[in-house]
Amino acid sequence: MRRKLFAVVSGLKERSTIIYLCLLVLVVSFISFYSRLLVNIFPSDYLPVANEGMLRQRLNLDEVLNFGARPQVETRTPWEAPIIWNGMFDPELYDQMYIQNQASVALTVFAVGSYLDAYLETFLTSAEKHFMLGLQVTYYVFTDLPDKVPIIKLPPQRSMKVIQVEKHSRWQDISMMRMKTISHAIKSEIRHHCNYVFCFDVDQEFKGRFGSEALGGSVAVLHAWFYKRPKESFTYDRNPKSKACMKTGDYYYHAAVFGGLLENVKNLSDYCFQSIMEDKLNNVEAKWHDESHLNKYFWLHKPSRLLSPEYCWDPIIAESGDINVTRLIWAPKHYDTLRNQLTS
Numbered sequence: 001m002r003r004k005l006f007a008v009v010s011g012l013k014e015r016s017t018i019i020y021l022c023l024l025v026l027v028v029s030f031i032s033f034y035s036r037l038l039v040n041i042f043p044s045d046y047l048p049v050a051n052e053g054m055l056r057q058r059l060n061l062d063e064v065l066n067f068g069a070r071p072q073v074e075t076r077t078p079w080e081a082p083i084i085w086n087g088m089f090d091p092e093l094y095d096q097m098y099i100q101n102q103a104s105v106a107l108t109v110f111a112v113g114s115y116l117d118a119y120l121e122t123f124l125t126s127a128e129k130h131f132m133l134g135l136q137v138t139y140y141v142f143t144d145l146p147d148k149v150p151i152i153k154l155p156p157q158r159s160m161k162v163i164q165v166e167k168h169s170r171w172q173d174i175s176m177m178r179m180k181t182i183s184h185a186i187k188s189e190i191r192h193h194c195n196y197v198f199c200f201d202v203d204q205e206f207k208g209r210f211g212s213e214a215l216g217g218s219v220a221v222l223h224a225w226f227y228k229r230p231k232e233s234f235t236y237d238r239n240p241k242s243k244a245c246m247k248t249g250d251y252y253y254h255a256a257v258f259g260g261l262l263e264n265v266k267n268l269s270d271y272c273f274q275s276i277m278e279d280k281l282n283n284v285e286a287k288w289h290d291e292s293h294l295n296k297y298f299w300l301h302k303p304s305r306l307l308s309p310e311y312c313w314d315p316i317i318a319e320s321g322d323i324n325v326t327r328l329i330w331a332p333k334h335y336d337t338l339r340n341q342l343t344s
Contacts, residue, residue, distance in 0.1 A: 061097060065089055073308070073322050077250065083222070083306040086324045089213045095134050098212040104136040105215070106194040108185065110178050111143045111202045112167055119202045119331055121150040124160075126206035128152065130327070135212060138193055142181055161189070179273040179290055186266045198259035200328075204312070208327040216305030218260040218268070220298050224309040224317060224330075226252035237292040242284045243275035244292035249299045255291035257312045257328065260304075271297045 062082055067075045069087040076082060107127065111120040124139065131137065139160040141149055144167035154160060165181055182199060190197060196215055226234055229252075236246040259265060272293040279286060286292035310323055314330045 061094055064093060070322075077302070077306060079302050081302065081304050081306055083308055084213055084311075085308045085322075086310055091209060091211055091213065094212040098215065099134050102136070103196065103212065103215065104138070104194040105132050106138050106140055106190045106197045107131065108140045108142065108182055108190075108197065108199045109202050110165070110181075111141060111145075111149070112165070113144065115202055116143055116145055116148055119204075121152075122205050122331065123200070123202050124150065124152050128154070128158070130206035130208060131210045132212060133209075136194075138190075140185060140190065142178070142185075163189075177273075177276075179269040179276065179293075183266050183269040183273060186262055186269070191262055195261065196259060197262055197265040198257070199265070201256040203331045203333065204256060204328050205331050206328050208310075208325045210311060210327045214259075214305075214307055214311065216260055216303075218264040218301070218303045219258060219305045219307060220251075220253040220294075220303040221257040221307040221312045222309050223252045223254040224312060224314045227309050228319075228322075235288060236295060237287040239284065239287070241279075241282060242286045242292070243278050244286035244296045246296055246299060249295060250302070251298075251306070253291075253295050253298055253303075254312050255288075255294045256330075257307070258294065267301075268294070268297050271301075 065075075065082055065084075066088050067082070069075075070085045073085060074083055075085060075088060082088075109120075109123060111123075120141070120143075124141075127139070135157070137158045139158070141160060141162045142165045143149060143162065144165060146162045146164050149162050152160065163185065178199075182197075186197060198214075198219075231248060234249060234252040236249055236252070237244040238247070239245055258268065260268075272290055275293045275296070276286070276290065308322075310325055310327050312328050312330070313320075313323060313326045315326070
């Protein structure tokens, strides 16, 4: 009798173990399937939570964009990427969600030689008034004159890191070699502190909100002088010997502003630097230097978010009916004087 009872109990235990293992396999399979489903459904512009140890919460903020708010201008690309204009988005909603998800942004800017004295202080003080307010921001200032970087009073969520770089003999080389510096900085420094990177030319001034609505997986800005012109007028590099050569393209992008998630900006900067070095080996220099290579990259790898010329506007343009607000403007250029001082 005891033997029969023991056999029954043992059988029940074995069955329970088998059922438990089957249920465990089903749960693991479901979690794996659900994770893959999330990756396929949600694009890279969905906002990641900073804590990598948690399941990443994602939210498609672009579902609330009002694409019909600006009928006179293009608000969506042929590949369905949004083009951000004033009136299309709710700034409070974007800020609330990016703050909640602990988004952090690195701003890189190069201030070499005479450009530091001419532009850097205005750039930084205006950024403190308008750039990504409410988010954690780290300024990365690359300069050959670290002792001359102005001291800017920053609130707790914002900080600055000054990194010394080599001064090149030609301004063209300074412009082109920044891609190598940005890539190295992302790998060695920025990735430990920030989710996103935005790269700026220093000869600009923030005039209005440049906020979280600009964040995305891969971000490009439409060039103020070309956004309404026909493609035939775009100043792509047409030299077949250059890696930047393009016969046609989608838009003409301005290299004064670009950004996105860390890995995407690093991929862009690596591509541009490698292309620039290949051109150098062949004694070729692209027409508009790193901007030509940036346009080639965005032709091959479409940006997931475009910013309207509000985000990089030239005030001397007479026809400005589309521009309801200027968020970042070109500072007055003194190229003859500054570039001569830069190479002297």
